[in-house]
Amino acid sequence: MKRLLDIEFHKFKYSKSSKVLTIIYLVIVVLLMFTGLIEVTINNFTGSLSDLGIFDFPYVYHLSTYMVSFLKIFIAIVIVSLTASEYSNRTLKQNLIDGLSKKELILSKFYLALVLALLTTLLVFLVSLSLGLVFSDYTEATAIFSNLDYFLGFFVSHLLFFCFCLFAGILVKKSAFALGFIFVWWVFEGILRLISYGIDLKMDVQTYTYLENILPLESASLLIVEPFSKVSIVKGGIETLSGTFEKDYGVHWYNVLVCFVWSALFIYWAYALLKRRDL
Amino acid sequence: MEPILSISNLTKHYGAVRAVNDVSFTIQKGHVYGILGPNGSGKSTTLGMVLNVVNPSSGSYSWFGGTTTNHDALKEIGAIIERPNFYPSMSAVQNLELVCKIKNIATTKILEKLEVVDLAARKDSPFSTFSLGMKQRLAIASALLNDPEILILDEPTNGLDPQGIRKIRDIIQQIAGTGTTILLASHLLDEVEKVCTHVIVLRSGTMIYCGPVDEMNKNFGSVLVNASNKEQLLSFITTQDYFGSVTDSADGYEVVLLKAIDTAQLNELAFKNGIALSRLAHKKQSLEDQFIALTKNH
Secondary structure, rough: OOOHHHHHHHHHOHHHHHHHHHHHHHHHHHHHHHHHHHHHEEEEEEHHHHOOOOOOOOOOHHHHHHHOOOOOOHHHHHHHHHHHHHOOOOHHHHHHHHOOOOOHOOOOOOOOHHHHHHHHHHHHHHHHHHHHHHHHOOHHHHHHHHOOHHHHHHHHHHHHHHHHHHHHHHOOOOOHHHHHHHHHHHHHHHHHHHHHHHHHHHOOHHHHHHHHHHHHHHHHHHHHOOOOOHOOHHHHHHHHHHHOOOOOOOOHHHHHHHHHHHHHHHHHHHHHHHHHOOO | OOOEEEEEEEEEEEEEEEEEEEEEEEEEEOOOEEOOOOOOOHHHHHHHOOOOOOOEEEEEEEEEOOOHHHHHHOOOEOOOOOOOOOOOOEHHHHHHHHHHHHOOOHHHHHHHHHHHHOOOHEEEEHHOOHHHHHHHHHHHHHOOOOOOOOOEEEEEOOOOOOOHHHHHHHHHHHHHHHHOEEEEEOOOOOHHHOOEEEEEEEEEOOEEEEOOOOOOOOOOOEEEEEEOHHHHHHHHHHHOOOEEEEEEEEEEEEEEEEOOOOOOHHHHHHHHHOEEEEEEEEEEEOHHHHHHHHHHHO
16 A cells, blocks of 8 residues: 555656645635635624634534535546546556556555545634634633544545546546546536526425435535534525425434445545456 | 576467567577568567567467566566667656666666766766667666566667667677677567577568577578689589589679588589689578568469
């Protein structure tokens, strides 16, 4: 495993696009940390965002994992381009001739995806921990160590997305088209959900709930649901409009399971595709 | 002798097209092999199969007597296929470091091998800035990193200028001189003739010859003879049983030989018959002529 990771990190380290995108990712994460200082006016409230209590433990975990999740597209582009450029530069062929097996090749890419998912999770944990320590009103250990399952959700959703990108890169062979494929798949999931919503309305069945928990991208996005309606000021607003408001914000074990299954499938399919192909 | 590579009944179909059809041969240690064949005769596909990048439709092959897995065997091999493939943004050294990591060997030989191919001065330039000749030389350096048991080269001089071709050919001859087994695929026959001891000839996917270069055609070449009295010379020629067909040319008669002869004896015999030869030259048939003849016969 160490050798395979070493090989893949060598490629990562000396690739221009991966360097640039990683820096962009880090810069945006750091910039997001400073949003707490922005002055806002909501209803009759004026003050910085941190005064809203959004950086309180453990809410800060939910908020930051949700927000930083959107940035995973930058890392995803790195993975797609590292994979697809192996085809366009024909280095994939050379790697195999040099003595890497097809299985090792996919595994080395998977290990990189795994490590990047772990590193981004660690990063968001450190960022939210320091935000909390600076701004939170309560810093008791019980508060700090609660709701850590959001990081599990963050990690799992990233791993799934990276595995999907790896698969897309192998399947489509060209970075731009692979990213296009991911986008088309995302639209496709949306259309499927719309159809099932229609079916539910017409036939009085419950396909929608099943479907959204099974589709890979949707299931990953359900791991961490939006945190905004949890903020007291927003929640209060919704309740004045529509009476009582209850929502389940937890990370569900079945979403975690579904994401792991999809990740495994994408890696297996990438391997099966590569094995069958002549290069 | 140890077999390095044994191929048996290797076949590859692309749909209805049979790119390689039932090819079998064995590569022995220490020889320099040439794979000959016109474009599209299945040379690269055959090499692709034994190098684990093309899946065979049927048949099998084994490296080093089948004692290791194929991808481990490939770590002991140096191979360049078609055109050099490296990471464009990495420098020569960084690319070679990656190859070392894949082959699981120390990176200590990188500079030494870059010297062999005359690239040490450009070791830190990105691969994308290299000319085709330099890329091809880097590929050779990369193939040499592990001091391979066998070096496989597929059209190594394709697309190079005359200087580039000469440079690559010198490097190949230098490597052949060290006793490394070489398998060289090419359609440039003089290239193969200069370095190879054995040839494998392919035509539309089928192997039509495998063996030493000299025995490719049962053929003894021809002699070019001339004398001041051409009529007397011609009558002398027709009486000798080892002479075949005669072609008259401005330089004299070109006579196809039917068996091996000693030119000194021929000279002596002609002199005894009262003919003083003004010209006597033995011409071996070129590989090109042999190859054309062989591919015509089948």
